[in-house]
Ligand SMILES: [Zn+2]
């Protein structure tokens with residue numbers, strides 16, 4: 477079938493194109509997208525900081541309706557509302573079996589090649605039928621995409637698909653970093669570097685487990701205002717104040733129990749580590765370019781028993797955690813609607829990137845004409 | 847035991863292989879990278895530079911400079927690694943993402959430019975294996 481998609485033709489060059497989409501093979505599902513969130517990772521591929529093969533269909537935070545299923549698919553049927561998971565784990569490797577499906581090598585390898593796990597990509601273009609790669613086994617900036625069966629999580633009928641789209645990356649990642657990776661306990665102090673789509677969800681995750689204080693750090697006044705809306709108790713303008721001094725002031729000179737880096741820059745990764753208390757943990761969620769390196773004080777590791785760790789996809793199991801997040805939203809505990817500040821058409825992805833970068837939106841959403 | 851016994855062997859075998867790429871189809875990809883690429887090697891120490899020769903389409907597509915001769919031109923991209931890692935890379939045995947994560951390979955500069963090359967190396971790896979099996983330059 478023919479589908480419209482936003483294609484990254486080369487780094488920095490997006491164009492709306494009509495592509496040929498192969499139907500779902502065995503164990504695969506075709507999903508007609510309703511909405512797809514615009515994430516920093518999409519921008520990193522666009523800019524070349526996260527180098528992946530081109531041409532590529534970006535987008536990995538999406539929700540829609542199952543359009544067709546391939547042979548052997550048992551968990552969803554055409555018409556089911558679903559959210560995409562960009563980490564369809566194999567369920568059989570040692571990481572999957574030890575409860576760390578986010579580390580499964582099967583999707584990691586496929587994502588590096590821009591394909592599905594079998595090595596094929598469902599999109600083609602032009603008379604040559606040149607393959608068009610797929611970002612992170614999803615490719616949500618297309619009217620319809622094809623993903624592995626484990627790359628969809630079924631939603632209850634009637635679920636708001638704009639809200640559900642966000643569960644596929646930013647909400648799952650931000651809350652998971654607090655609840656699972658850092659395992660923040662009530663009364664612990666947290667600092668969050670970066671108040672974009674991920675950072676805001678770190679803050680509301682920290683509020684839900686009664687962490688205090690909850691310090692948001694950013695260079696944008698607009699984003700810090702949003703941070704307060706999403707649970708920050710204190711804010712620091714990184715371009716105006718000494719971030720470390722402010723954090724020490726707010727924590728009786730100790731530093732925070734848990735610091736979260738949601739930007740992906742070596743300097744802020746070091747700053748997050750430096751802001752933690754003895755015995756504290758710093759969690760890197762932001763995605764830096766694959767060749768970036770960080771400088772840290774070596775003595776602080778043994779003498780202060782500090783932990784520096786990372787968080788990939790909220791250390792989550794999407795089939796378990798996405799329905800739980802949706803229930804929290806339905807119960808009024810998790811604010812998802814206010815994350816959606818602006819909607820864009822498929823041809824307006826670059827404008828959505830600009831809005832994300834200048835901090836004028838919490839989460840930009842690509843919506844598809846019916 | 848290191849694959850390259852000394853710098854001379856590194857230059858003769860790997861440098862010699864790079865020389866074959868200058869006139870190969872894939873050599874043209876240097877113009878998509880858009881600047882000089884420097885390879886720094888350890889154990890044994892060595893330095894090789896690919897210096898593009900415009901215009902695109904012309905052969906050789908680039909010049910290979912060795913040692914001190916490779917130090918003159920500021921590179922766009924630098925790859926630093928053990929010579930053994932380089933040997934395994936050109937055999938197609940290195941997972942680039944993992945090698946970067948473990949610092950077996952350090953990349954300085956716009957890595958996305960190197961991505962223009964990577965998908966085309968599948969045809970180059972077997973040629974390097976054959977080159978090595980044949981003992982390098984005739
Ligand atoms: Zn994302």
Ligand SMILES: [Zn+2]
Pocket residue numbers: 565566567568569570571572573577580581582
């Ligand atoms: Zn697995």
